[in-house]
Amino acid sequence: MATIDLQNISMIYGVNGTRHVALESVNLKIRDGEFVSLLGPSGCGKSTLIDIVAGLKTPEHGTVLIDDEPVTGPGPDRGVVFQDYSLFPWMTAFENICFAIEHTNGNLTRKEIEERTEAYLDLVGLRAYRNSYPNTLSGGMRQRVSIVRMFSMNPKVFLMDEPFGALDSLNRIYMQDTLLHLWSGGEEHKTVLFVTHDVDEALQLSDRIAVMTPSPGRIKEVIDVPFPRPRCRKTLSASTEYSTLKSHLLSVLYCEMLNEIERQEKGLKGLA
Numbered sequence: 001m002a003t004i005d006l007q008n009i010s011m012i013y014g015v016n017g018t019r020h021v022a023l024e025s026v027n028l029k030i031r032d033g034e035f036v037s038l039l040g041p042s043g044c045g046k047s048t049l050i051d052i053v054a055g056l057k058t059p060e061h062g063t064v065l066i067d068d069e070p071v072t073g074p075g076p077d078r079g080v081v082f083q084d085y086s087l088f089p090w091m092t093a094f095e096n097i098c099f100a101i102e103h104t105n106g107n108l109t110r111k112e113i114e115e116r117t118e119a120y121l122d123l124v125g126l127r128a129y130r131n132s133y134p135n136t137l138s139g140g141m142r143q144r145v146s147i148v149r150m151f152s153m154n155p156k157v158f159l160m161d162e163p164f165g166a167l168d169s170l171n172r173i174y175m176q177d178t179l180l181h182l183w184s185g186g187e188e189h190k191t192v193l194f195v196t197h198d199v200d201e202a203l204q205l206s207d208r209i210a211v212m213t214p215s216p217g218r219i220k221e222v223i224d225v226p227f228p229r230p231r232c233r234k235t236l237s238a239s240t241e242y243s244t245l246k247s248h249l250l251s252v253l254y255c256e257m258l259n260e261i262e263r264q265e266k267g268l269k270g271l272a
């Protein structure tokens with residue numbers, strides 16, 4: 001378990017000689033074992049923020065603290081899963097997981113590493129595909145391997161950037177359930193920062209949702225998701241409280257999307 005503390009994060013990209021403020025003064029504290037989603041329209045800076053927490057990008061201003069220690073680069077305390085699958089294409093599913101375990105648990109024997117790998121493949125129903133290469137697996141299968149691979153490294157923090165964005169709705173539900181099972185199945189919950197633009201996904205998975213808005217990317221509000229766990233998808237989505245929260249989130253996002261389109265139109269007129 002770990003805390004994540006985003007302190008006054010700003011990020012500016014230089015584009016064709018102009019400066020684009022992708023993030024401005026983002027502050028967010030995530031507690032030990034908490035599941036927090038970043039929800040927002042395209043371009044509001046969600047991926048940039050995940051990359052900064054992962055140590056893959058350095059912010060213009062501000063600091064990220066993991067357990068009160070500043071992030072200065074990538075590290076084994078943070079596992080990352082991206083939408084476009086974070087697997088080595090030249091390794092089979094089995095080898096991808098073995099490699100991850102081997103490099104994060106140096107004291108295990110080869111036999112122990114392989115046993116753990118088998119157990120992880122079983123957990124996501126992929127034993128029969130152990131010798132398959134990523135490009136021969138379906139999108140859902142690849143993401144199952146990516147997630148257990150991250151889990152097998154036993155990081156303190158899970159950073160997930162729209163991991164289920166490319167999946168069909170049934171696979172998406174299956175993967176959400178798998179993730180929650182892994183997250184809540186151990187002795188302690190991992191701390192999760194999860195990017196999505198899907199309101200239902202955020203409501204089903206999160207303890208809190210940070211709603212982001214674009215131009216510049218900011219956190220507009222942070223809402224508590226009060227539903228007890230384990231959550232039953234059917235009961236939850238039929239409840240009035242769920243509908244109220246969902247329509248609130250959708251109206252904030254819709255409003256921001258209209259504002260963004262208006263800003264873009266003004267920008268185009270300025271160019272004409």
Ligand SMILES: Nc1ncnc2c1ncn2[C@@H]1O[C@H](COP(=O)(O)OP(=O)(O)OP(=O)(O)O)[C@@H](O)[C@H]1O
Pocket residue numbers: 013014015020022040041042043044045046047048049197217
């Ligand atoms: N390397 C880069 N150079 C210049 N601009 C960038 C770069 N990466 C991102 N941006 C811009 O920064 C803003 C935030 O991008 P980012 O990808 O973080 O948003 P996002 O919310 O994750 O979007 P999406 O949901 O579409 O993935 C966007 O306007 C994007 O065009």
